[in-house]
Amino acid sequence: MGGVRWSVDEESILGEKYFDTPHEKLAPLLPKRTWLAILQRGRGCGLNRRNGGYFLALREPWNKGKKGLRGTIRNFPDLSPSHELAYIIGVMLGDGHLHYNGSNYEVELGAKDRCFVEEFSRCLTKIMKRDKPYPLWKWKHQEAFTTRATSKFLFHFLKDYRGIKSVIDVFPADFIRGFADSEGHVAHKTRTLVSVGMSNTELWYLSFIQMLLKSRFNIHSNLQLSCRREGRKTCYSLMIHRKHDVELFTQRIGFTIPRKQDRLTDFLTNLNIKCKHEQVEQIRGYFGFRLRCVNCKRYVRGENN
Secondary structure, eight states: OTTSOOOHHHHHHHHHHTTTOOHHHHHHHSTTSOHHHHHHHHHHTTOOOSSGGGSOOOOOGGGTTOSSOTTSGGGSOOOSSOHHHHHHHHHHTTTEEEEEOSSOEEEEEEESOHHHHHHHHHHHHHHTTOSSOOOOEEOTTOOOEEEEEEOHHHHHHTTOHHHHHHHHHHOHHHHHHHHHHHHEEEEEEETTEEEEEEEESOHHHHHHHHHHHHHHHOOOOEEEEEEOOTTSOOEEEEEEOOHHHHHHHHHHTOOSSHHHHHHHHHHHHHHTSOOOOOSEEEEEETTEEEEEETTTOOEEOOTTO
């Protein structure tokens, strides 16, 4: 069955047991695989066996004198459902990138918000079981910060719909928060109208999140066409308009980025403050001039009325 795709459970067993588990104990754990298929899969994933006849010798200068070799169980990610893994999945559906350069399988994020990239790096660090967080760097002529992790197991896991679906079912709030940090925004037309939106070119991403918001958090949202330009992909938006739904989103999901979260909190705080319309301005309309409050942007009546 060498041509059958390996499941997530089989790869998890391979990553945990391949390094030092004897043949007579490892083979029964993978009954559908021959021993030759197990060795080929392990070597293809960069894993090593302690037995000298079954590991790939790596001779990099930095590795001399160390007992462990690159590609052992220490580099196998923790793919069990967790808050960090659900957040990473949400980010990867937004601003994250999966890139294969011919030798490395890279999971990468680039964004202008430093705190956003730092949170993604923290989650990657915990998933990859590292002691030090992944570094951030900034290109000379760009404003975006970038961080990157290399893992073939995590790369293929993020492409497996069944695997990520099992994580999202357990931690839906962290998944939506990661997607909202990537593609979300806070908008207000008037002082009494605040909305939360998420935009993406993939309509089924937004439809899936809309279903999660309704079924798991009882938050009502609408899907709408955001923009359509010739020669570019059509962009769609998921909007949360109702005040009660926006408050639920703030309390149960929210944003990790302080800039977005503070903006949303300030708008909700100002909703409960009654404006006295102390400063007004004249706005010319179709039927003449009207008075509009400078603070809340609502039209008011004249003093004589």
